[in-house]
Amino acid sequence: MQPDLPNLTRICQAEEAALREIFEDIAAAFAPPFDTKIRAQITTLLALAEPHRHALQRAHSFHLQSPALRALPMHALERQYFDAILRHLRLYPTAVTRLQTALRHRLPLFPPPPKPYGxxxxxxxxxxxxxxxxxxxxxxxxxxxxxxxxxxxxxxxxxxxxxxxxxxxxxxxxxxxxxxxxxxxxxxxxxxxxxxxxxxxxxxxxxxxxxxxxxxxxxxxxxxxxxxxxxxxxxxxxxxxxxxxxxxxxxxxxxxxxxxxxxxxxxxxxxxxxxxxxxxxxxxxxxxxxxxxxxxxxxxxxxxxxxxxxxxxxxxTHVGFALPARPKNGYTEDGFLAPVHLALRRWGHGD
Missing domain, CATH: 3.40.50.150 (Vaccinia Virus protein VP39)
Known part of the structure; x- marks a missing residue:
């Protein structure tokens, strides 16, 4: 049986809270140099986050079938809440990829010069x-x-x-x-x-x-x-x-x-x-x-x-080349991903 809108909201909030707690732990651990211990710790935490991500995706998909939600105007808080969940879920793969790339690869202090006359x-x-x-x-x-x-x-x-x-x-x-x-x-x-x-x-x-x-x-x-x-x-x-x-x-x-x-x-x-x-x-x-x-x-x-x-x-060499983040709309709306996004930006691996 499909849960009603209030129950669906509570399920999503619980999964978001679990994900945010995990990403806070990841952000606390994410500091160079990224040795074997740090890589293993973050990999374990990412594995713990996956069931919660799938549960959140499943709960979010239920809202698409909710007549009560479809009847709401675009500016209604409930609709905006579920739209925000979708944005955060779409950002999830990129954030994880950036984490994994930063953990795996060292970057030279100076990038190699381009080919002459290229x-x-x-x-x-x-x-x-x-x-x-x-x-x-x-x-x-x-x-x-x-x-x-x-x-x-x-x-x-x-x-x-x-x-x-x-x-x-x-x-x-x-x-x-x-x-x-x-x-x-x-x-x-x-x-x-x-x-x-x-x-x-x-x-x-x-x-x-x-x-x-x-x-x-x-x-x-x-x-x-x-x-x-x-x-x-x-x-x-x-x-x-x-x-x-x-x-x-x-x-x-x-x-x-x-x-x-x-x-x-x-x-x-x-x-x-x-x-x-x-x-x-x-x-x-x-x-x-x-x-x-x-x-x-x-x-x-x-x-x-x-x-x-x-x-x-x-x-x-574990610090990235990314420019410091300049204030723009959306940075305060990263939801449960906010801790890891801030950690990536702090160490030059963010957007």
């Missing part, structure tokens, strides 16, 4: 070229090698696709260090296009710029572009006092000669141990060791790294 490589080259043209268009002054102030470079663009490779790796390392709200600073940010990009990756993004016109242009762009919390402020890198407030520092030749070495020493001296530094210029490759830095890969360094750095880098 479509992906040319797409990335076009992306960087377009951003360079945008930089030239937005800048109050034409990009130039030397500033009027001795020792200072002008506003020089660095290829945006290369920057993003390092920035995404830095974010994954921050997560591996359990820094889930990392702060980023671009030292000598010009008009702030790198700050604009970094705002997609880091909880706090700031830019420090010596030229007041560039700083004003950059701050206006942050406001118009939807990043009112991002800050670009006019300051001198040689007298800045707050390098220690940040988890990731990015420097691309804001100065040259003795001024650059003075700035590097100041920045590294103030930075907290383990701070990540992206410094994509060859001068720094000749002196990073004497300044107390360790190269992670390419132009990515750790300042006075702790002994746990190798373990942290290994843990970072």
């Amino acid at each position: 479509p992906e490589a040319q797409t990335l080259a076009l992306h960087s070229r377009t951003w360079d043209r945008m930089h030239a268009h937005l800048s109050p002054h034409a990009p130039n090698l030397y500033h009027d102030t001795p020792g200072h470079h002008g506003d020089l663009p660095y290829p945006s696709t290369d920057f993003l490779r390092y920035a995404m790796a830095a974010r994954r390392i921050c997560l591996a260090m359990d820094k889930h709200t990392p702060a980023f600073l671009d030292v000598g940010c010009g008009i702030g296009l790198k700050v604009f990009q970094a705002a997609e990756l880091f909880a706090q993004t700031d830019g420090l710029e010596y030229e007041p016109g560039h700083a004003a242009t950059g701050q206006a762009m942050m406001q118009r572009g939807g990043w009112p919390e991002a800050r670009i402020f006019h300051a001198d890198a040689l007298s800045f006092e707050r390098y220690g407030d940040y988890d990731v520092l990015y420097v691309y030749k804001p100065m040259y000669g003795a001024a650059l070495e003075q700035m590097e020493a100041r920045l590294i001296g103030q930075a907290r141990p383990g701070t990540l530094l992206i410094a994509p210029y060859t001068d720094f490759t000749t002196r990073f060791e004497t300044l107390g830095c360790t190269r992670i890969e390419g132009f990515l360094y750790s300042i006075r790294p702790p002994k746990s750095l190798p373990a942290t880098l290994k843990r970072a």
Whole structure:
């Protein structure tokens, strides 16, 4: 005999509660590195969830045959409740697949480069070229090698696709260090296009710029572009006092000669141990060791790294590449899947 609508609702609520409890346990266990013990624990919990999922599907299918439910208008709470169950059931396979994929596969800190002259490589080259043209268009002054102030470079663009490779790796390392709200600073940010990009990756993004016109242009762009919390402020890198407030520092030749070495020493001296530094210029490759830095890969360094750095880098290979979730409709309506969705997003494996 088919249960009536109130009984059907109670059955669904009970199965949802059981599923949510299981997924809360999965979310509590889901933290890298995903060793054999964690994989076995989550696999067992997923197996426990399957009978409840089938029971919920069966109960939901009964509601389709309910004359009482079919007679309800679309905005009725009872109809909306069963529609929500269907949405959650449809999300279920994807959530489980993402869990299993994250548990099984380690991801390199840097993805392998695309084949030269292939479509992906040319797409990335076009992306960087377009951003360079945008930089030239937005800048109050034409990009130039030397500033009027001795020792200072002008506003020089660095290829945006290369920057993003390092920035995404830095974010994954921050997560591996359990820094889930990392702060980023671009030292000598010009008009702030790198700050604009970094705002997609880091909880706090700031830019420090010596030229007041560039700083004003950059701050206006942050406001118009939807990043009112991002800050670009006019300051001198040689007298800045707050390098220690940040988890990731990015420097691309804001100065040259003795001024650059003075700035590097100041920045590294103030930075907290383990701070990540992206410094994509060859001068720094000749002196990073004497300044107390360790190269992670390419132009990515750790300042006075702790002994746990190798373990942290290994843990970072279990962190995903997914961008941080931005608020949008539906994230609070994941139902019994909410705990595992939040856990996936926390470790870079969500949507």
